[in-house]
Amino acid sequence: MFERLKSLWVIGTTVGALAFLVPSFAIAQSDPLPSWNDTAPKAAIVEFVEKVSKEGSPDFVPEPERIAVFDNDGTLWVEHPMYVQLAFALDRVKAEAPGHPEWATTQPFQAVLEGDMKALAAAGEKGLVELIMATHAGMTVTQFQTIVTDWIANARDPRFKKPYTELVYQPMLELLAYLRANGFKTFIVSGGGIEFMRPWTEKVYGVPPEQVVGSSIKTQFAMKDGAPTLFRLPEVNFIDDKAGKPVGIQEHIGRRPIAAFGNSDGDLQMLQWTTLAEGPRFGLIVHHTDAEREYAYDRKSEFGHLDLALDAAAINKWTIVDMKNDWKQIFPGN
């Protein structure tokens, strides 16, 4: 579906050159955002994209400057009942437990192995970092890519019983494709681990590894038995969240984006950095309001906490997507 949509739009943009091949009415009738209801957010997106990509428009932006940044958790895919990467870490603890008999009596590992979510919560951020380091470091970059690829292919979400890569938001897939068809370069800028996302973002979102920005641990290069290796160390390198997001954007992209898409307070500074500047700018927040088809949460949620950024949206005129009212369909497929 996603690839087909993209193809349609690539064809659409070259219709001038290929008019003799494509019946033009097919183009005129195609809707780049079919899963979006005809409410305000869709209109705002289309208006923005058309004005920056139309040569001669006073708001025209040259193609290389059309940089769009997307948060991942809660903006492109589900983040409840917990971040997918946390589910990965918990599964990895279970998978590696046989090699670590000491985990049976050591927190926070014991809590994970016993499914004791209360004890796990009590371990706090320190416990979480321990879990991440124990499951994300101590192997080469290549080995970690294989572990992630295998897990993401086999893991299932507890509520929808589907692979996590099918619990991505269809309207956002259409938005990514629509932006790219109009000369935008799309980047992911996530608080999640950069190497946790890269193995599957190209296939699922059309975003290649070099356009993924995220949190990272340190790596070390060494020659081992004549073969070069990059080894993952149990040490934080960069946290790509909150005030870290503009820093990560500058480090990786080196240009100021003109459009930013997020869903939580972790995206506030990215939205500020993107939109509070001269020229045409676009900011959007996905507001989870659909408990029936997905989830409903904001100011009181632990995962995807949306409070300051919701207030800032009103002040800065960022577009707010009300999932329940603005999206015809949540996930790909029927």
Added chain:
Amino acid sequence: MFERLKSLWVIGTTVGALAFLVPSFAIAQSDPLPSWNDTAPKAAIVEFVEKVSKEGSPDFVPEPERIAVFDNDGTLWVEHPMYVQLAFALDRVKAEAPGHPEWATTQPFQAVLEGDMKALAAAGEKGLVELIMATHAGMTVTQFQTIVTDWIANARDPRFKKPYTELVYQPMLELLAYLRANGFKTFIVSGGGIEFMRPWTEKVYGVPPEQVVGSSIKTQFAMKDGAPTLFRLPEVNFIDDKAGKPVGIQEHIGRRPIAAFGNSDGDLQMLQWTTLAEGPRFGLIVHHTDAEREYAYDRKSEFGHLDLALDAAAINKWTIVDMKNDWKQIFPGN
């Protein structure tokens, strides 16, 4: 010249579709690397590019995996009599001296202001870091971009009396364009400062800011009077040299390159990481052998020290460019 060459090759690759528009003999006769003599390096480059980009070839590499990485100093532009960025730092000390009366009697600043290269050398790496921090930090990212852009437009090389951006290697410009015309994505991976390069690499090399990897200092995001700012701090963030280059490549690109181009021991690990793996791989070292048209240096040079990597080239069958014999022309223009 550069843009024209690129256009020719883009046309070349789409000649099937546009055959009725372009006389085919023009394509057959065009040489993608006209500044290269018909010696071994040129043949090796063309053979590699053709085999990885030809569908059905046993060595075919899908386009997204065609990643090529280039060192900058000494590989794409001159690095003698000193790194261009060092010349920038020295000029900045002079420009900012009026605001720092204490520099007149404080090393290493005094050495710079008095042109005392012996005292400057005595200040060693510690002195160099002090110079870099004093001239590269303490302003916003945007302000630094303006400073670099102004300097690069006005500074002149002491020997050739030309802007540094004209002292880039014409054969390497052709190589960058040739690779891109064959589906490669070209990245710069330099020990130099990432923000020192980004303001001009797109115009000069056709490499956009998001495809530049380099050394960096830390930056901090803050809202100042309602405006978002990224402030440059006097603290090293990452050194993209030697064993740091594969780390920088993984962090920024997230894929292992299949071709690497360098000229010094600083590029050794990047060449190892790129070439010592399965599948078709290409490594190349630019050897500065032309004292008349440019410079001749290797094992004993301070800037662009080439010793271990020269030995490794023979062992690993990396291509060595002998500038004097393999390049018809060094710089763009006549």
